[in-house]
Amino acid sequence: MTADESRRTGTGPEILRTALRRNAGAMSAGTVLLGMYQAGETAFPIALGLIVQHTMRDRSPGALALSVAALAVIITTVSFSWRFGMRVLQKAGTTEAHRWRVRVAGRGLQPVAADTGLKSGEVLTIATEDADQTADIVEVVPLLVSSLVAVLIAAVALALASPWLGLLVIAGTVAVLSALSVLSKRIGSGTREQQARVARAGAKVADLIAGLRPLHGFGGNHAAFRSYREVSGEARNQAVTVAGANAAYAGTALALNALLATAVTLLAGRLAFQGAITTGELVMAVGLAQFIMEPLKLFSEMPKYVMVARASAERMALVLAAPPVTVPGSGRPAADGGLEIDCVQYGSLRKLRFHVPAGEFVAIAAYRPGAAADLMALLSGDVPPGAYEGTVRVGGREAADLSIDALREHMLVNPSNGEVFAGTLRTNIDPAGGARLVAEAVEASMLADVVALHREGLDHAVRDRGANLSGGQRQRLCLARALAADAPLLVLHDPTTAVDAVTEQLIARNIAGLRGGRTTLVITSSPALLDAADRVLVLDDGVITAEDTHRNLLGADEDYRLAVAR
Template identity: 80%
Template sequence: MTTSDRRGPRTGSAILRTALRRNAGAMASGTVLMGMYQAGETAFPIALGLIVEHTMRDRSLGALGLSIAALAVIITTVSFSWRFGMRILQKANTTEAHRWRVRVAACALQPVARDADLKSGEVLTIATEDADQTADIIEVVPLLISSLVAVLIAAVALGTASVGLGLLVIVGTVVVLAVLSVLSRRIGSGTREQQARVARAGAKVADLIAGLRPLHGFGGNHAAFRSYREVSTEARDQAVTVAKANGAYAGAALALNAILATAVTLLAGHLAFQGRITTGELVMAVGLAQFIMEPLKLFSEMPKYVMIARASAERMALLLAAPPVLAPGTERPAAGGVEVRGVRYGSLDGLEFQVPAGEFAAIAAYQPHAAGDLMSLLAGGVPPAAYEGVIRVGGRDTADLSIEAARAHMLVDPSHAEIFAGTLRSNIDPAGTGPLVGEAVEASMLTDVVALHSEGLDYGVRDRGANLSGGQRQRLSLARALAADAPVLVLHDPTTAVDAVTEQLIARGIAGLRRGRTTIVLTSSPALLDAADRVLVLDGGAVTADDTHRNLLKSDRAYHRAVTR
């Protein structure tokens, strides 16, 4: 798949065209069936008028039986065409919504960052509400066409009785749609703003949940809650504005449709009084005037749904059309280690080091932000144009690697990895195919958590690991990273939330399990530093020392002060 394929349609209109194009068959079938439904509904008052007309002329049981049979055919057509037409359209609608949800999720989960100012809460809204509302276009278009069919049939039928009645329906429909199209534009713009504000509120509450414990720790929870209340209030006010616009639209549509139906009824009554139409035609006209309210209502509501679908499609385009920060290549790395040459980025100033294949190297960063900058580079979250120098994995420049190859060869595990709702096992081995789950549990010292519960690895974990302690969440994340058995593993502070004894055991476990595999740990933990084959000291953005932990303790006083506790 090329980069342009990943990005998908660039505009909301292009997204809607894509949805319409790949559901053309289902929409055609649905349109035919829904057109039959509307034609049958329209035929009912026409048939009643004809029955009255013929019954008054020919009062026989045969004519009555034929009339009943004709009504039965119409009712059967209406019932089955509606049932199967809506089944086809709703299946296509839900399938299309699923496709866009998967597309948005795949885009958001790419291992390269995207240049779209959207937080996780907003992405969630796009992947759910916006995807569903965009797919509604699959139902809207056939319903719009079928409603138009009903209006045209009614106009033609009334025109056969009186040209004036037919023209009144056509002209009245045009006037109704012209008035409502103005209101629908207001609803579309208001809906876009409402969706954006709701998404921002969702992103804010997601951030609050993620940082609730530290917020409580330094007393910032009240200020954070006030901030969320402001954002939520803005979303509520905009929702009220949209609701008012929707109410005005619905009221105007109902009033205009009622006026048109009343006008048709009054004109038909006037023509019948003058003897210009028959009693049967009057019955037909009155029936059509009542029936036409439904397709007119449906027809007049369609522009609103089109505008909502377009607004949602434009929000999806914000994410789908945003160019990736990195343009992944197609090469695959050979077996090998990691090489960093002359890298300048953020706090890194000419950083150079090499970790050969199979070595366990620890990096002691005196400045925490330097460790963060290095992790961002190794994780592929920084575009090549944003830094100087070269980063190679397995002898290949990271900018030339395909996403799949980079992910399969090197795993970069952040200090605060996500824990998902599920079980311990599903968090450690999401694919269910990892051969090292038991070894990873042992090495990460997660054994005590497993032993605490009768379910063992099948113990249920709540969202974000809410039923686990900080140390248990950290060890669970470490077990997942170790179980992946990546050729190159980069860890950042994997033991900050555990006690010294457990830390010592984890350090030995990592060294044992990763023997023969390339491992880089950014840490200040003496246990991990001691377990590593060598330690690189990162100070002032560059490597200032390279030796074993114990040699550095003896020869480097600054290192001794930085890492001893």
């Protein structure tokens, strides 16, 4: 999508206009073909009436054969125009849905998060269901136009037989659509609420899946499932409400269309009885009265689909038009600048100040998990600059002044709950396929035994979220990925909590060896990692209260010894 198109997708109607403008060619072709289909359908009862009229008058075999040939041409036109018209429109609609899915997914994956107020599960629903429903507008408009063509042809044909018949069709169509427009608005508002509730239920499912293991661990799964049942029940109730509105809409449309068709048939019968129209015109009128129900039904349903498409487009606009949480700068960090936290106050952090020089391996022993989490959120960029006081400097430059690409190249922040993706061990360690230290990272993270267990080695398949790996294996896989990236500045948070003490000791020693000469910060309570660090900073009550080597702190600080000794 061009930059100009990106600027024009700030609201739901703008998104719909973009979809229509981008598929104007396909929609024009589809409209012509579907118009031919509807015209052919309309021509069938008209031709049948003319055949009856001329056959009764001429009684000629040649005229009958010509009439049969004309009907065959009409049937062929109807069949092929519908088939090719829908093929063109469905291809355009599928392609358009793909474009919007990619745009929404790309927006969600941008380095700078958008201020949407939505959970990841809600964004997923918008990127799938809402994108598909928005793209339906590509099919809806040609169907709407072709149905209108059919109604107009029928009205003109009936008007030629009797102006009263044509006037009845036009007036009846306007009355039907006016009555249904009220219901379509109700469906649109109900659908928006339904989509929001379904998205919230999807977000709850995503949260449950991500936290299922710890939920089972402390027995919180039943409470979590009850919470999901409530959210899902709300979505179900709203879906029932919308289904009721849809049923009322469909029933009303069918009743009104049938009433109009009946009125046309009765008026045509009366006119024929009075001799105002011929027998052939009566046959044509009765046939058109039956036929007109289908395009009228289609025509009356289209406003509902337009409202649904608009509701979905407005939900997509929540993601696409959301401003970024922060506006990054354009600078680059110095290669030997290290990391500096200067008088930072955020969450439980109170005027926090420390410096990690380039090439040093520093560990932070945080007595309170909340302080570690706040520090990790700060370093990972989840906290916009305006939400905290103080300064974070990376490579000698303020983080707010750095471009996202430069910051990501220089500093890698690896959380304790890193994600594992469906694929292979290799693609999880080296997603981009360009890492130089894959083998070294596998050895350092003690993942070599997992690789050796499988004949495929690093090409062993990994299921979604690492479902076929143990907790320790998943943690070591995430650590291997962080080490393989070989970032100038690496921040790790509790990278060994799921492994045994012996493996933890080896990993700590390996990290120190592999990261020699590279800046490394580890936030941990692991004695092995604290001992491997050049120095340890004690984070207590939001500030650094002590600084020394692990062994010196063990001998001199009773609180430290009680906090980290195992």
